[in-house]
Structures are given as C-alpha cells and as structure tokens.
Amino acid sequence: MRSARLLAALLSAVLAAAAGAAAYADDKPLWEFGLGAGFLAFNDYRGSATTHLYPVPVPYFVYRGTFLKSDRDGLRGLFLNQKRVELSLSVNATTPVRNDSVRHGMPDLRPTLELGPELDVHLWRSAGEHLKLDLRLPTRAAFTVEAEPHMIGLFTSPNLSLDIAQFRGEDGWKLGLQGGPVFANQRYDNYFYTVAPQYAAAGRPAFQAQGGYAGAQVLAALTRRYPRWWIGAYVRHDSLAGASFADSPLVRRDSYWSAGFGVAWLIRQSTQLVESQE
Numbered sequence: 592m593r594s595a596r597l598l599a600a601l602l603s604a605v606l607a608a609a610a611g612a613a614a615y616a617d618d619k620p621l622w623e624f625g626l627g628a629g630f631l632a633f634n635d636y637r638g639s640a641t642t643h644l645y646p647v648p649v650p651y652f653v654y655r656g657t658f659l660k661s662d663r664d665g666l667r668g669l670f671l672n673q674k675r676v677e678l679s680l681s682v683n684a685t686t687p688v689r690n691d692s693v694r695h696g697m698p699d700l701r702p703t704l705e706l707g708p709e710l711d712v713h714l715w716r717s718a719g720e721h722l723k724l725d726l727r728l729p730t731r732a733a734f735t736v737e738a739e740p741h742m743i744g745l746f747t748s749p750n751l752s753l754d755i756a757q758f759r760g761e762d763g764w765k766l767g768l769q770g771g772p773v774f775a776n777q778r779y780d781n782y783f784y785t786v787a788p789q790y791a792a793a794g795r796p797a798f799q800a801q802g803g804y805a806g807a808q809v810l811a812a813l814t815r816r817y818p819r820w821w822i823g824a825y826v827r828h829d830s831l832a833g834a835s836f837a838d839s840p841l842v843r844r845d846s847y848w849s850a851g852f853g854v855a856w857l858i859r860q861s862t863q864l865v866e867s868q869e
Contacts, residue, residue, distance in 0.1 A: 618864040618865065619864060619865065620653075620860040620861040620862070620863070620864060620865075621654070621861040621863040621864070621865050622652070622653060622654045622860065622861045623651070623652070623653040623857060623859075623860040623861070624651070624652055624857075624858050624859050624860070625650075625651035625652075625820070625821065625855040625856050625857040625858050626648065626649070626650060626651065626855060626856065626858060627648070627649040627651065627820070627821070627853060627854045627855030627856055628646065628647070628648060628649055628853070628854065629646075629647055629648075629649045629851060629852050629853025629854060630644060630645060630646050630647065630851065630852055630853075631644070631645045631647055631849075631850075631851045632644045632645075632849060632850050632851070633827075633849030633850070633851075634829075634844065634847055634849065635686070635688040635691055635700075636685065636688055636700065636783050637783070637805070637806070637829055637831065638783075638784070638831050638836075638839070638841065638842035638843065638844055638845065639688070639691065639693070639841075639843065639844070640692075640693060640843035640844055641688075641691050641692070641693075642847075643686075645686070647853075649853035649854065649855045650855070651821050651855035651856075651857065674713070675712065675713050676710065676711070676712055676713070677710075677711040677713070678708060678709070678710055678711075679708070679709050679711065680706070680707075680708065680709065681705075681706070681707050681708065681709035681729035681730070681731055682704075682705065682706055682731075683704075683705040683731060684702065684703065684704050684705065685700075685702060685703045685705075685733075686702055687699065687700060687701055687702045688700035693795070693840070693841055693843060694841065695792075696790060696792065697786070697790045700782070700783070701735040701736060701737050702735070702736045703733045703734060703735055703736060703743065704733070704734050704736055705731035705732065705733045705734075705746060706731055706732060706734070707729065707730045707731035707732050707745075708729075708730060709727060709728065709729035709730075710727075710728040711725050711726070711727050711728070712725065712726040712727075712728070713725055714726055720756075721755070721756045721757075722753070722754070722755055722756075723752075723753070723754040724751065724752070724753050724754075725751070725752045725754075726749070726750075726751060726752075727749070727750050727751075727752050727769075728747070728749050729747065729748060729749075730745065730746075730747040731745070731746050731747070732744075732745055732746075733745070733746055733779060733782075742778075743778060743779055743781075743782040744775060744776050744777070744778035744779025744780070744781070744782060744802075745775065745776045745778070745779060746773070746774075746775045746776075746779055746805075747773075747774050747775075748771060748772070748773045748774070748808065749771050749772065750769050750770055750771030750808075751769070751770060751771060752767065752768070752769045753767070753768045753769070754766070754767050754768075755767070755768070763815070764813060764814070764815045765813070765814050765815065766811070766812070766813050767810075767811065767812045767813075767814075768810070768811050769808075769809070769810045769811075769812075770807070770808065770809040770810065771807065771808065772804065772805075772806070772807050773804075773805040773806050773807060773808055774803065774804060774805055775802055775803075775805045776802045777800060777801055777802030778802070779802065780800035780801070780802050780805070780835065780836050781799075781800050781802075783800075783836075783841070784798065784800040784836040784839040784841050784842065785798060785799055785800045785839070786798040786839065786840060786841065794840065795840040795841075796840055798836075798838065798839045798840060798841075800835070800836045800839060801835050801836070802835060803835035804833060804834055804835055805831070805834050805835065805836070806829060806830050806831040806832065806833070806834040806837075806845075807829075807830050808827060808828070808829050808830075809827065809828045810825060810826070810827040810828075811825065811826055811827075812824070812825035813825070818857075819856060819857050820854065820855060820856045820857060821854070821855045821856075821857070822853070822854050822855075823852070823853050823854075824850070824851065824852040824853070825850065825851050826848060826849070826850045827848065827849050827850070828846070828847070828848050829846070829847055829848075829849070830845065830846050831844075831845040831846070832845055832846070
C-alpha cells in the first residue's frame with residue numbers, strides 16, 4: 592500500500608511538472624476531488640537495467656486557496672508569488688528496488704520521498720497566456736520511507752518549461768515540454784551507485800560515487816480536463832552520458848525512456864467559488 596501511494600504521487604508529480612495551464616481569470620470551485628487509475632513504466636532507478644510496469648491509483652485534487660494550492664503545477668505552498676517569481680514546494684518520490692539482478696547480494700533500496708523548495712522564474716508569456724516559458728529551479732532533500740526515515744542526500748534539476756494550451760479555454764488540450772540537467776550531491780549518489788568493497792563481485796567491482804553532474808532529462812506531458820473527468824499522459828527520456836557515476840557497475844543503461852498514463856473522474860467539488868488564473 593505504501594508503494595502504491597508513492598507511485599500515485601510520482602505519477603501525479605511528473606504529469607503536473609510539465610503540463611501547466613493557460614491563464615484564464617474566472618470563478619471556479621475552491622476545491623475539486625476525483626479518483627481514477629493509471630500506470631507507470633520506468634526503470635527501477637536511473638541507469639537500472641530493470642523496467643517495471645506499475646498499475647497505480649490516480650488521485651485528482653485541486654485546491655485554489657490563497658497560500659496553499661494544488662493544481663496542474665502540483666501541491667505547493669505559495670511562500671512568494673510575484674508577477675515574475677514564484678517560490679513553492681517541490682515534491683517527488685522513488686519506488687523500492689528489490690531482487691534486482693545487478694544488485695544481487697546488496698541491500699534493497701527503500702522507497703524515497705523528496706521535498707524541497709522550487710523557485711520559478713516566469714521568463715515569457717504570450718498574449719492571453721496560451722504559451723508560457725518558465726525557468727524552474729527545484730532543490731529537494733530525499734528521505735527513505737521506512738519506520739526510521741533517514742536523509743540520503745540532495746537533488747536538483749534546473750530546467751526550462753514550455754506550456755502550450757489549445758485555444759479553447761479549459762476544455763482544450765494542454766502540452767508541457769520540459770528539459771534540463773540533473774545534479775546530486777555525493778550522499779545521494781552513494782545511495783544508488785556506490786558499491787562498497789564487501790559487495791564487490793565478479794562483474795561488479797567496488798565503486799565510490801562522487802556526486803555532481805547526474806545527466807539530463809527531457810519530458811513531455813499532455814493533459815485535458817473534461818467537465819466530469821481528467822486525462823493525462825507523459826513520456827520522459829533520461830541520458831546519463833557524462834554523469835559523475837556513469838562508470839558505476841550498477842549503471843547498465845545510459846539512455847532510456849519512461850512513460851505514464853492516468854484517468855480520473857471528478858467525484859465532488861466545492862460550492863464556494865474563487866477567482867482562478869487557470
């Protein structure tokens with residue numbers, strides 16, 4: 592159950608991270624709630640040779656409060672919300688890794704939850720804001736999800752994000768494109784890529800991760816909101832070429848794709864209306 596919740600959070604976070612919305616000043620419900628299902632297909636960890644397909648529940652929750660929002664840009668507290676700069680909360684998650692052949696004999700990887708601030712700089716808006724270009728600077732601390740959580744390091748992925756909304760208001764398709772480099776500190780890379788001497792084996796020599804550049808990611812997401820349901824999908828490409836841990840024996844793929852899809856049905860919504868820029 593814990594893994595399913597993390598997977599659902601990961602699907603929602605990835606879809607929201609790229610699929611923004613054009614701004615339409617209008618009165619909308621303070622909150623909306625829905626539930627659906629979807630799937631994720633991705634490597635156990637970045638560089639893993641093992642890929643899994645996960646069915647996941649897809650929660651749909653929108654809250655349009657003054658200081659707390661949950662919408663197509665994810666769950667965030669608006670610590671700073673100016674015309675050009677926005678400071679919010681960034682959230683991500685990773686799944687557990689068990690029985691991976693490359694890691695045979697090594698400790699299993701626990702699922703992790705990543706939390707931290709994200710600074711968004713609004714670089715450009717078209718007339719009507721159907722096109723939006725942002726510079727996003729998320730920095731997150733990663734923690735294992737277990738009885739006694741512990742911090743495993745820091746992760747940051749500065750990126751350019753282009754949101755494209757169909758010229759049909761809320762009923763149109765919305766496309767998000769996002770890409771940029773990835774960086775992690777040594778402690779973070781140690782968790783995934785270091786092979787301690789006691790775990791060295793034939794074909795798996797000892798390796799000490801150093802931290803630093805961790806490759807690059809490019810992501811595209813497509814969403815659409817209908818009156819009573821929501822649909823979304825994403826595809827992401829990871830490249831580990833030049834990564835500081837690229838020589839780790841635990842890295843078996845330096846270029847790969849992942850994808851996800853979800854559908855959610857609107858169950859209830861607030862009767863209270865608020866002005867929304869969606």
